[in-house]
Structure formats: C-alpha cells, structure tokens
Amino acid sequence: MGRYDESKKSSGAKGKKFGHAGRAEDPYRPEEGQEASICSECQALYQNKRWFFDEKLARRLAGTDKVRQVVCPTCRQVKDEYPEGILTLSGDFFKERRGEILTLIKNEAARVSSRSVQDRIIKMTEEAKDKLVVETTTEKLAQRLGRAVYRAYKGALDFRWAEMNRFVRVYWSR
Ligand SMILES: [Zn+2]
Structure with missing residues (x-):
C-alpha cells in the first residue's frame, strides 16, 4: 500500500512539473506584435498553438516583420x-x-x-x-x-x- 501511494505521488508531481514547463515556454510562439510564425522549410504557419498551411497568408507575411522564422517540429522530425x-x-x-x-x-x-x-x-x-x-x-x-x-x-x-x-x-x- 505504501508503495502504491509513493508511485502515485511521484507521477503526479512529475506530470505537474512537465505541464508547467510546457506552458511557460512555447518555442514557436510569434514575438509580440507578430501575426504568426512560419517554417522556413515547409512554409507551415503557426498561430494560437496550431500548425497549418495557408499559402495566401504565408505569401502576405513573407519578408515582413509580422512573421517569425522558425523550423517546425515536423521538419525537425524529418531531419532527425x-x-x-x-x-x-x-x-x-x-x-x-x-x-x-x-x-x-x-x-x-x-x-x-x-x-x-x-x-x-x-x-x-x-x-x-x-x-x-x-x-x-x-x-x-x-x-x-x-x-x-x-x-x-x-x-x-x-x-x-x-x-x-x-x-x-x-x-x-x-
Ligand atoms: Zn516545416
């Protein structure tokens, strides 16, 4: 019984810590005042914590300071x-x-x-x-x-x- 309590406690603490770190830093979040982040490899866009393709929006944002250049997780996964x-x-x-x-x-x-x-x-x-x-x-x-x-x-x-x-x-x- 003691063992059960212990494992429950430790996994709960771990989950909380992980969740916290995830919220605190989102590596793809656009900078203050920017509309979106864009993947320089596949042109995927990132807004509101979501990746999607939108050619029109990508073209409009390309080369402006409204967009942040990043490499998306999928392109990283392919490369790795x-x-x-x-x-x-x-x-x-x-x-x-x-x-x-x-x-x-x-x-x-x-x-x-x-x-x-x-x-x-x-x-x-x-x-x-x-x-x-x-x-x-x-x-x-x-x-x-x-x-x-x-x-x-x-x-x-x-x-x-x-x-x-x-x-x-x-x-x-x-
Ligand atoms: Zn990409």
Whole structure:
C-alpha cells in the first residue's frame, strides 16, 4: 500500500512539473506584435498553438516583420529521422507491381501532407527487391498508407502498436 501511494505521488508531481514547463515556454510562439510564425522549410504557419498551411497568408507575411522564422517540429522530425510509424511492404505481388504501388503511396501521402503539417513521409528504404520500408512522422500516416494499399490491392494487412499507441508498425504483404 505504501508503495502504491509513493508511485502515485511521484507521477503526479512529475506530470505537474512537465505541464508547467510546457506552458511557460512555447518555442514557436510569434514575438509580440507578430501575426504568426512560419517554417522556413515547409512554409507551415503557426498561430494560437496550431500548425497549418495557408499559402495566401504565408505569401502576405513573407519578408515582413509580422512573421517569425522558425523550423517546425515536423521538419525537425524529418531531419532527425525520428519515425512514429513504419510501414513495410513485401511479397512477390509487390515486387511485380512495385512502381504503381509506390505511386499510390506517394499520392496518398501528398494528399494527407498538403492538409496536415504533422503527417509526412520521412524516407523510403528498399531492403530487397520484394521489400520496401516507409517511415512516417505519425502513426496515423503509416496506417493510412497501409490501408490505401490494402483497399487497392487486398493482400494481408497487420498493425502492431507499441509505446502506449504512440508508435506503430504496419505490415502489408501480397
Ligand atoms: Zn516545416
């Protein structure tokens, strides 16, 4: 019983401390008098603690002192190669239709990425002629890409979550 109390207390204190630090410093917050922050890599905008794409607004703010230049968390994640989702495609059918399956994946990823700053492909690695590994910035995108391939070509689709659902491995094969 004593042990239970102790762990409860320590995790509570930790959570509070973390929350405090998060509120105190937001590394992407625009400066006083600025309208937004902008990612110099992908032109994503940041306002009211939210990342989004808005070409018109980005063009209007570009080069003015109304905007703060930063690098967004997704661009950092891509640069650091830190995936939260990994999709593995494999099989003889994959080997045969590789080109069109890759096109489908790239198109689906581009569609999702254009709407959501967080979702991006980090890299694709050919491990063998019949095996390709796609690393994504979010577990959501890896799942979406796996489902898109499954919808188009059937085959076998499998999901394995880890780390409190913050990381997923998706396997598609045919
Ligand atoms: Zn960016």
